[in-house]
Amino acid sequence: MAREHKNSLVKTPFTNDVYLVERSKKFTMPSFTLFDGTRDPSRHLDHYAQKMALDYRNDPWICRVFPTSLTRAALEWFRNRPHKSIPDYVTLYTMFRAQYCRNKKQKKSITSLFTVRQKKGETLQDFLSRFNMEASEIADYHPATAIETFKLVMIKGTKFHTSLVKYSPLDIQTLNAKAQIYIRLEENIAHRAQHATLVTVENKPRERIPNSKIQKSQRASTPIAQAPEKRQRIKEGFTPLRTTLARLFQENKMKFTTPQPIKQPLEQRDKSKHCTYHRDYGHSTSDCRFLRRQVENMIARGELADYLITKEYAKPREVYPHKVEGTQVKVIHAIHGRSEDDQESKGVYRSRLRAAHKLRKISLVNAIALGNISIGFGDGDLSRVQLPYEDPLVISLLVANCMIKRVLIDPGSSANIITKMIFEQLEIPSSYI
Known part of the structure; x- marks a missing residue:
């Protein structure tokens, strides 16, 4: 049994030059779409050549790998070839095409474009896609002939047809580019018609229901449904x-x-x-x-x-009352920790702190009388908030000439030191310190 198995491996349609060819170390086996003998052989050969494009110079190796792209009846056909009957890829290519020539798809002629007629109610985009798909299966055709055929099979009297009659394009690319203009026009008209229909339905007066006991009971038992758009606004807080x-x-x-x-x-x-x-x-x-x-x-x-x-x-929000007019508003997205200038030794930080206290004590300007100022939130501030709201309160504040984007309202108590440099960057006069 082992001898028969060894003989079956040796009996190959390839000659020794093909069968004993060495595999390249850099070669990676590609994944093929296996051919079972029922499809077009030319397409399979093109598919195989594309996958093996990097090894096109190694003819024996291309010939040696070809059986791995076959399956079922096609693979059985290859195994039944006479011993050492395939010396190169050209011979294998010729034998393969001759065997499955009956499956070869016949090329379409220019007359097949006459079967692609624009249907009533079909959009220009759908019709153009079908026409280009059919034209791509034609091997050789003259662009002028295809354009004249396109004018014959499309619906007469449209704006696009009239434009083609007046100014006929020279090639298919120009035809497609010109068609895109009328496709957008057609979509715009369709959208306007749809929008007009929706507006008419929304503005249609409600029919008066006669006062009858049965209909009154039905109205009483049926809850009043809110409009979808209103429900959406209430749900999302718009x-x-x-x-x-x-x-x-x-x-x-x-x-x-x-x-x-x-x-x-x-x-x-x-x-x-x-x-x-x-x-x-x-x-x-x-x-x-x-x-x-x-x-x-x-x-x-x-x-x-x-x-x-x-x-x-x-309503416009109240801004900082002491903002200097004409200054450009700066944006601070977030404040975290101390500034880069304060990332120094503890001794330097303490000296800056003492200087800030001294500046506060020697200031001869009276403090600003703020009085009772309360910050509250009304129903208008809840219009875009998802309820129930249990997250931390983060707001945006306009402080002097800076818009601070993220300000966390902390209910706890703490003391924060603001250095003189911060007041100078905020352009706040020393009289307000």
């Missing part, structure tokens, strides 16, 4: 608006920044909903969370006051 989010965006397009692309995969999106802000499908403009956060940031800066239901959210 500021109430006088108009829809879509209309607000249409009237203030130039004020918004460019959004990030939608991360949801294209096949999982709802193509019946279109967002004007993202210029893409997946959700409606009124449900765009990124746009909603942009609006909230603008409201916090005191903008869009005309779109608020109450003017409470548009």
